[in-house]
Amino acid sequence: MVTGLENGKLLNLRVEAVSGSSQLAISSQLAVVAGAINDTGEANCISITTGSFPNGISSCDDLPSGANLWPKAVFSNAVNLPSGRAPQQDGNTGRDADDQLIKVGSGKAGFDYTKLGPTGQALPATSTDQECFRDNVTGLVWRSDAGNSALDYDTTIGAAERASACGLTSGWRLPTKAEAESLLQYSRTGVSVDTTWFSFAPQDAWYWTSSPYPAALSGPNAGTGVQNDSLGSNFHNWVINYTTGVRSTFDTNGTGASSSARTLYVNDLSSQ
Secondary structure: OOOOOOOOOEEEEOOEEEEOOEEEEEOOOEEEEOOOOOOOOOOEEEEEOOOOOOOEEEEOOOOOOOOEEOOHHHOOOOOEOHHHOOOOOHHHOOHHHOOOOOOOOEOOOOOOEEEEOOOOOEEOOOOOOOOEEEEOOOOOEEEOOOEEEEEOHHHHHHHHHHOOEOOEOOOOEOOOHHHHHOOOOOOOOOOOOOHHHOOOOOOOOEEEEEEEOOOEOOOOOEOOOOOOEOOEOOOEEEEEEOOOOOEEEEEOOOOOHHHOEEEOOEEOOOOO
């Protein structure tokens, strides 16, 4: 049993298979995020009613009568939808598909958020005075505001360390890639996060994460580390676009227009 894990923190491990006194195999290093994660927020399913291509996208609980499961390539014959539900599709599994889900706060699909005021007190979901919100699934607290100006990576790190909100005077930081992605809701259109919980509307812009890209982008050490790209010995981190949900990587040394992104700050309460 592994103990002492902190929500959102990476645990690096290897798995070893043995038989008696013989060592059979050792896995590659695995990175595991401790703590619960959100479902995808996808509540739509794809179906076909005629032909061989998908021609219907609707709520998984409101699919057209007689529709078939797409894609047919997975099944030799079309699969009839049982009682309007589509098996083996993301929108029909997990928290998002649980209509009996009991939440601490509120939110779309399987998401469960609570708005927090200046001292960390819980606020009604209808309040517009929140400084933060708590994700009741992951346990993370997010600042509701965001930097609307593009900043280089080092500047965002310093700003996060000086941040204070909701009675939390320490522990603010950039999210990891996994934490940043936990806000994405894939059934949404136009913006990939629920702006109900933020005091800003995510622009079509990139937001920093603290997670380094796992390999050099190019240059003599390509594929061996996180440095020595075509600009020199630069480091790259994952960034995420909260309008499109797309991920990319930016260099973190402040060189070039693509090196700056906006910021969201998160607190896992481990330093409080």
